[in-house]
Amino acid sequence: MITGEAARIKHLLRRAAFGCRSAEWAQYASLGEQGTLKALVDYDGISVKIPDLPTDSFGGLVAPNDTDSLKRYWLFRFCETTRPLEEVMTMFWHHHFATSDYKVQNASIEYRQNQLLRKYAMGNFRELLGAIAIDPAMLIWLDGNNSTKKSPNENFSRELLELFTMGIDGGYTEHDVKEGAKSFTGWSYDSDRFKVKFNQKNFNEESKEYFGKSGKFNLDQSLDIVVRHPSTAKFISTKLFEFFVHDDPPREEVERLSKIYFSSKYSIRELVRGILTSPHFYSDEALYSRVKWPVQFSVMLVKTLDVPYTWIQDMQGYTDNMGQQLFNPPNVKGWKTGRNWINTNTMTARLNFAKHSVDQLRYRQLVKDRVTAGLAMSHIKADSSFKTADSAIDDVWDWLLPSVKMQPETRQQLKDYMHTNAPKKPTQSFYWDRASGLVELIVTSPEYQLA
């Protein structure tokens, strides 16, 4: 069990907010654990200063083909928002209803989907499902747009059950996939008018047999059947638990969350609250058990070090190289997470971005009294013989990796570094170098890859 209020709040922030800036930390610390949780979860009353992107009267973006700009916009939002959990959950749903630019190839409707996911991020799951089913990007991505009455396209129908609601072992059959496809016909996206429409003439009006029930089901009726299925409750609860807590949800916990799913009438907010207040969330098993997602890694770094977003010139390029291209997940199942985030290539990108972020602080005179010179230097400077470098190491470590026990070897390596080539009369710039070097070594450490 994680003990101590500060440690618990920091754990909560790592998972549900991707860290925080130093000014925000002061606020959260004064709110306390309950207050912080409430501020994160019940964010509707908190205003967001980040404007939406301008679109024309049809919903088109200024640069309709530029997905990289969209990525930059979203990363900016992640770094600057006053409702961090809103963005975290928007990312969760982007991963869940993974829709990819390589097929959609239209930034305007990708942005529209992003707004939809943000709108329902903590909303009602049934409403989210209904909205995403007829979202333009989804209609293109899973071929609803090409489905016909006579030959209903199975793509959406299958992924709805396999990936969006019940899970591969949820108890559906090939027959359900085929029958469901019929009920989803009639919807299409008119790209000339940027409008989704339902055409009764294209709708398959036959009676369908779906999960043992018969009727002339339409999209809403089929989604009602799916959303009420116990497998859906279990699947969504499990996936959210794994995202926030750890990979091994106990059966009773999934049952408890499934009950919340039904009793709250599919409220995502209540499910998330249930998870973030669960003792499992604060268990030792959960603590630093997650490999940071690339977006989490880079956003947390930027926020923790208080790097101005505009300085991180290619945050988007780095996160792409870390294996998470926003708006372009590898396939409809989303990203492969956990250890799959880590390979020789993505590790290189992670370390380079961390180095790059610290370099920004090191080279810009403006912040020399901020991170690099603030916390670390006050200790180093206290005694130019470097006897106090050790306490600087502990302080910076606790700031960047709270609740992580430093290995003795690591402490020795950091100590050696602090003393290597130290001049007899250290200059101011030497202090800055060593202070920022200490930060760099910790944010490029294996430990910092976990949250």
Added chain:
Amino acid sequence: MSFVAMGIGMPTLFMEAANAQSTKALTALGSQGVPSDKILVLVEFGGGNDGLNTVVPHMDPAYQKLRPKIGIRKQDVVQIDANLGLHPRLKPLMELYDKGHLGVVTGVGYPNPNYSHFESMDIWQLADPTHQFKERVGWVARYFNEDGHLKTNPLSGLTLSGNIPLAFSSEDIAASVYTQGQEDPFASNNKNDKEYQSRLAARRAIYSQGTVANSHLDFIRKVGQHAYTNTAEIRNALTSYDKKANKAAQYPQYNELARSLESVAKLIVGGLSTRVYYVSIGGFDTHADQPGQHANLLGGIANSIVAFFKDLESQGRDKDVVLMSFSEFGRRAEENDSSGTDHGTASVMFVVGGSIKGGVHGQYPSLTDLKDGDLKYTTDFRRVYANVLDKWLASDSEKVLGGRFEHLGLV
């Protein structure tokens, strides 16, 4: 809790200069007395490639009935035998086919087909349709594990597809990922910057110390070290390729597969110790508007493969490389109303190389004897794997695949 002491066990981290030599040493140490310069290149066609329109049974009247809109017309196919023809955009491959360097395996699948992209792809990557293996260790990783030298070399398997594929996955992570153009966070060009050098030395030391075995941290440390040693080895290989670089091979431009295969050719010629390369190309999930998309994909594939082998040939390595393509499944025999095809079963594999036995292998599935509208597979894909494992990689397929599978005579 067990600890591994890697500070002493991983001296390579500090031995950049020795890397070129260690590469050669690893290359020489093949298993069971087999020439160790035999290389396998796996090519994933992601999304489910439509075998019926790739290798077309154009003489079968049932074909046009199933595919009235998207079928390839008889006069357009590139004939390879009395009954079968390649998709017109695969025409460049005939150069390889005529030399006997292109093997076409038809009707490839497995029992109880799975229609999920992910489940079916896992089946191919694990080579385990019957779920007989308890651990999720990929078939290539199991092959590496059979061989001590491959098991310990992180470059035994190298993927250019962004992520480690399940085929390469195991606890021992004898696999790496390569993309061009990233800075190396463990190395420095700036030998005079003492501060920079001190940080690098500290970072290397932090990554090389021991930690709790099998923990995430242990895994991350190992990968971090591999990132360092690999970059040095890959740089060496690319340097030695550049001297012999050949310009005759015309790789298609702006093509994902071409770029990957060109890099693979460089690394092979440069003498990297990699035994199995993995590259991928996506976009085969043609539920709608299939003809144009599929044609573009196949055209790019044909030109890329031809350029790849030309490149290797001009540098004397084409006989040391076998390329094998696969996809998670084929597509429904009957086209749908969106000018596309839904998820199906059996498909085709290409096996290409200067040392293989080309031609058509396996029996084409019947177009009239379908099961729920799907082709019945005629060749278990594990027979192709077994053939390559035993005869090309000199492994023991029975151990790797957990059973004996009859060879097809491809290698």
